[in-house]
Amino acid sequence: MLGYFFKRVLLLIPKLLIISILIFIGLSFVPGDPIDHLIPPDQRAKLSPVQLETLRESLGLNEKLPVRYLRWISGVLKGDFGYSMVSGASIRVMIARRLPATLELAFFGLVIANILGLTLGYISSIKHNSIIDYTNTTLGIIGTSVPEFFLGLCCIAIFSLHLGWLPTGGRVAVGKETFFDRIEYLVLPVLCLAIGYIATLMRYTRGSMLDVLNKDYIKAARSKGISEFRVNCNHGLRNALIPVMIILVNRIPVLVSGAVIIENIFNYPGMGRMILDAISCSDIPVVMFSTMVIATMILVSSLLVDMLAALLDPRIRFN
Amino acid sequence: MNKDIVLSIDGLKTQFKVGKRIVHAVNDVSLSVKRGKTLGIVGESGCGKSVTAHSVVQLLPKTGNICKGTIKYSPEVGKEYVLSDYKRDSKEIRSIRGKHISMIFQDPLSSLDPVYTIGKQIEEILFEHEKISKNEARKRIIDLLAKLGIPKPEERYNHYPHQFSGGMKQRVMIAIAMVCNPKLLIADEPTTALDVTIQAQILSLMRDIQKDYGTSIILITHNMGIVAEACDEVAVMYMGRIVEYGPLEKVFNNPLHPYTSALLRSVPVLGIDKNTELRSIRGNTPDGSDVFQGCEFSPRCDQICQHCKDGHPPVRVVEEGHEVRCWLYEGSGGSDHK
Numbered sequence: 001m002l003g004y005f006f007k008r009v010l011l012l013i014p015k016l017l018i019i020s021i022l023i024f025i026g027l028s029f030v031p032g033d034p035i036d037h038l039i040p041p042d043q044r045a046k047l048s049p050v051q052l053e054t055l056r057e058s059l060g061l062n063e064k065l066p067v068r069y070l071r072w073i074s075g076v077l078k079g080d081f082g083y084s085m086v087s088g089a090s091i092r093v094m095i096a097r098r099l100p101a102t103l104e105l106a107f108f109g110l111v112i113a114n115i116l117g118l119t120l121g122y123i124s125s126i127k128h129n130s131i132i133d134y135t136n137t138t139l140g141i142i143g144t145s146v147p148e149f150f151l152g153l154c155c156i157a158i159f160s161l162h163l164g165w166l167p168t169g170g171r172v173a174v175g176k177e178t179f180f181d182r183i184e185y186l187v188l189p190v191l192c193l194a195i196g197y198i199a200t201l202m203r204y205t206r207g208s209m210l211d212v213l214n215k216d217y218i219k220a221a222r223s224k225g226i227s228e229f230r231v232n233c234n235h236g237l238r239n240a241l242i243p244v245m246i247i248l249v250n251r252i253p254v255l256v257s258g259a260v261i262i263e264n265i266f267n268y269p270g271m272g273r274m275i276l277d278a279i280s281c282s283d284i285p286v287v288m289f290s291t292m293v294i295a296t297m298i299l300v301s302s303l304l305v306d307m308l309a310a311l312l313d314p315r316i317r318f319n
Numbered sequence: 320m321n322k323d324i325v326l327s328i329d330g331l332k333t334q335f336k337v338g339k340r341i342v343h344a345v346n347d348v349s350l351s352v353k354r355g356k357t358l359g360i361v362g363e364s365g366c367g368k369s370v371t372a373h374s375v376v377q378l379l380p381k382t383g384n385i386c387k388g389t390i391k392y393s394p395e396v397g398k399e400y401v402l403s404d405y406k407r408d409s410k411e412i413r414s415i416r417g418k419h420i421s422m423i424f425q426d427p428l429s430s431l432d433p434v435y436t437i438g439k440q441i442e443e444i445l446f447e448h449e450k451i452s453k454n455e456a457r458k459r460i461i462d463l464l465a466k467l468g469i470p471k472p473e474e475r476y477n478h479y480p481h482q483f484s485g486g487m488k489q490r491v492m493i494a495i496a497m498v499c500n501p502k503l504l505i506a507d508e509p510t511t512a513l514d515v516t517i518q519a520q521i522l523s524l525m526r527d528i529q530k531d532y533g534t535s536i537i538l539i540t541h542n543m544g545i546v547a548e549a550c551d552e553v554a555v556m557y558m559g560r561i562v563e564y565g566p567l568e569k570v571f572n573n574p575l576h577p578y579t580s581a582l583l584r585s586v587p588v589l590g591i592d593k594n595t596e597l598r599s600i601r602g603n604t605p606d607g608s609d610v611f612q613g614c615e616f617s618p619r620c621d622q623i624c625q626h627c628k629d630g631h632p633p634v635r636v637v638e639e640g641h642e643v644r645c646w647l648y649e650g651s652g653g654s655d656h657k
Contacts, residue, residue, distance in 0.1 A: 217433075220492070
């Protein structure tokens with residue numbers, strides 16, 4: 001089993017290389033000249049084609065695609081992720097600043113979504129077809145169907161502008177830096193990020209639980225005389241979690257990259273906003289690298305899914 | 320209560336609420352299980368045999384309810400519990416379940432929780448009902464597994480259900496049922512999902528258990544062959560009622576109810592003439608929510624008489640311990656049940 005996972009981890013390397021080539025080729029087809037975004041239009045008009053050409057040459061834009069790729073990938077392997085074409089800042093520095101913010105958002109989003117989603121789903125399945133269940137499922141449908149941007153705007157309008165309880169956006173007030181100073185900035189984005197998740201997770205947990213509670217081994221467990229709570233938790237939830245956890249872990253990368261909208265609405269300085277800014281400026285090195293970060297996350301979480309499945313389900317572990 | 324009797328059910332009525340309809344799954348069922356003996360409950364699918372058994376330990380689904388009758392359980396002479404008074408999932412009924420009355424289910428393949436080792440699943444019931452150390456429990460379980468014919472029990476203890484074959488899984492189920500040394504074992508079609516050779520092994524295993532531990536058994540089945548092999552007494556059920564009830568030899572040698580004799584006629588025998596058609600009972604089992612004015616079996620009965628549509632036939636004791644619920648025996652010299 002360990003050998004299998006070691007092999008899987010090793011396989012990540014060729015997979016990532018292939019992905020990087022595909023992204024590189026894809027981005028080379030993006031229309032528009034990066035130079036256009038580099039120089040203000042009025043100044044660009046004054047530049048001669050020769051000057052533009054020199055600029056391109058100096059930026060390495062004129063080389064053939066494979067050469068450019070090899071130069072980029074060897075840099076990445078050495079830990080040199082390149083520089084933003086727009087701000088000239090080191091991408092490594094940008095990521096080092098942005099990624100923790102996004103991870104903080106995603107982490108709290110996940111924790112809250114997990115606790116609430118699983119608990120509500122569990123209650124819904126135990127109190128199947130009761131008023132609590134109907135309320136939960138109705139809220140669940142609303143939660144999955146209301147788009148994040150609308151929810152975010154509503155939250156800002158109500159809690160920030162109208163009630164004035166929480167800041168409209170940002171990550172931390174000027175001059176403060178402890179985590180506790182950041183909490184009030186986290187509440188609304190985390191909430192908006194988590195709601196869709198809570199709803200999805202609740203519905204999956206409920207469905208999976210209802211499926212498991214009808215199984216023969218639940219009746220057999222009851223016939224042992226153990227308490228209803230233990231039947232539901234040790235046998236019900238334990239089995240219901242297998243598919244739910246797999247869905248959950250599979251969606252972690254979506255949570256990280258999906259913060260794009262939320263981060264923009266709340267003006268939150270994370271990866272999502274960086275990606276959006278980079279795309280709108282054709283800042284190819286930044287887009288390239290952040291896409292790679294997301295691709296890595298997807299690959300790692302799909303590996304995690306398999307490990308988790310093996311951990312939770314002996315039938316997979318022993319085959 | 321008679322001191323030979325471990326479980327007596329009197330006038331049990333269990334209903335299910337399916338949407339707005341009410342299904343009378345069990346109607347006025349009375350039976351008793353003698354200490355150390357096996358009672359077989361036979362009948363076709365949906366006749367209420369499983370519901371009767373599940374009513375005993377209150378393991379009915381949430382839609383089902385016992386609405387009439389008493390179920391008395393006496394673990395030893397002089398001690399008596401009225402199981403039908405306990406609430407579903409109450410502490411009292413839970414202390415009976417598994418400890419005093421345990422169950423084996425139809426499908427061993429799906430009756431074991433796939434995510435726990437079998438050792439853990441047997442332990443669970445032991446720790447629930449007895450104060451016992453982990454080491455002692457393990458030792459006792461391994462002894463029991465060996466006794467039940469599971470090879471290499473120390474190793475098997477840590478195996479998961481999917482690593483067992485169907486017959487072995489049923490042995491594990493029996494181990495779960497027997498580990499607390501119950502007085503009564505309810506086997507709900509224990510061999511239906513197994514192939515024939517394994518069926519015979521499991522049945523003989525159950526007989527051995529009964530001999531060693533003196534456990535009483537309720538054996539639910541639709542297989543007349545199994546009844547003949549394993550039971551001391553038989554109750555034949557049809558549409559939620561017991562239509563015939565008595566000692567094995569009497570019911571088999573002298574079936575009184577037309578349904579019982581039809582069932583016996585429809586069992587294929589080795590050496591049967593290939594050209595004769597195997598007898599079957601015409602018509603279909605009626606729906607559980609149908610309400611009958613007369614005898615439920617009358618639409619399919621070959622010996623129908625003028626009373627049959629009038630009302631439910633009362634129980635008649637035709638000979639010592641042999642009861643039947645049929646109009647044919649009205650006025651035949653037998654006596655009323657009560």
